[in-house]
């Protein structure tokens with residue numbers, strides 16, 4: 032067994048969360064170690080989308096491979112002329128250039144020797160934390176950050192029963208006719224006119240779709256959140272029938288995406304000696320499923336706090352350091368906002384497809400700064416509450432009843 036010297040911080044993982052926090056810690060000048068089951072240069076398996084303004088504000092919009100100005104959603108019934116009209120968002124949406132994003136973070140980690148190891152168990156000593164890996168090697172640090180994703184077995188959190196999952200089945204491919212208009216991005220196409228009577232009673236799903244240019248399109252049938260998760264088989268069947276209903280056929284599949292991740296994972300206990308970041312820290316936005324913008328916004332403050340605590344208070348043990356980290360990562364304000372989003376998601380999951388369409392149609396009638404701030408989780412708590420009140424006040428009665436739990440489902 033190889034026992035290493037003690038680093039300031041050890042990060043576990045090599046996904047977007049691990050790279051975001053590791054690069055910030057290194058920029059702060061800390062002695063950082065990082066370990067992951069595979070090379071951090073291995074391309075990430077997912078494609079990440081984001082509202083472009085979030086990246087503009089961080090000065091990182093050059094990391095987008097695609098940026099759409101024509102962004103729309105459909106919340107009509109699809110079977111009448113009125114029900115086929117999209118609402119326009121007038122707000123740019125982008126897709127990360129995966130390699131550029133990953134490389135830009137890796138560049139900031141220059142000099143770091145990534146350990147290709149799988150963490151198996153963690154022990155806490157007086158002043159340090161020790162991570163033992165499948166190889167038998169053990170690595171020690173003053174504080175360990177678990178960025179190994181939402182399935183982490185190391186992070187403790189309350190068991191609040193079943194966890195809702197976002198599920199999606201998508202295809203990048205060529206089609207006999209365009210599934211979306213040229214240069215268009217469709218955030219949500221909820222039109223239900225391809226569904227049978229039985230399917231209309233099942234948990235709703237929508238189409239997320241975009242034009243990649245050169246006759247390539249990405250189409251993805253998505254279930255926002257459901258427990259148990261809607262199966263990929265069901266989503267694939269719905270995608271096929273949605274496309275067929277409009278006379279569209281997939282001619283060539285270049286890539287298939289199978290997406291599944293928890294939306295309302297309870298927040299971790301914030302008195303544990305292990306810190307987390309990303310999926311393991313329940314940082315996925317419970318009402319939208321987005322997380323990458325939050326990683327980029329929240330990593331610098333966490334790195335700064337740990338740097339201060341490690342240098343100004345050298346006697347702190349792992350538990351005390353973790354406590355300081357948790358306080359910055361999940362401030363009282365962010366915890367309250369998370370609760371509101373979770374309440375909102377729970378209500379949405381009880382909506383049938385017609386009520387859900389009506390809800391989203393109302394939601395996107397809010398002023399753009401309100402709905403986009405809600406989706407990015409950038410509104411301060413008092414503003415978020417005002418936006419929720421405003422949403423309630425402009426909603427039709429049936430949506431109001433749904434929001435307070437008086438819908439029939």
Ligand SMILES: Cc1cc2nc3c(=O)[nH]c(=O)nc-3n(C[C@H](O)[C@H](O)[C@H](O)COP(=O)(O)OP(=O)(O)OC[C@H]3O[C@@H](n4cnc5c(N)ncnc54)[C@H](O)[C@@H]3O)c2cc1C
Pocket residue numbers: 043044045046047048049066067068069077078079080081148149150151178179180181288289290291292308309310311315320321322323324
């Ligand atoms: C298909 C899909 C599409 C998504 N699309 C978007 C999107 O468009 N926009 C958005 O904002 N969010 C999106 N999300 C949500 C979220 O941003 C992603 O789930 C994101 O990948 C989570 O990042 P992470 O770094 O926390 O975890 P992961 O990406 O899961 O990375 C975990 C890392 O830890 C490593 N690891 C795991 N266990 C160990 C161990 N024991 N020891 C060492 N290493 C370990 C893994 O190998 C991996 O490198 C999507 C999620 C999925 C699944």
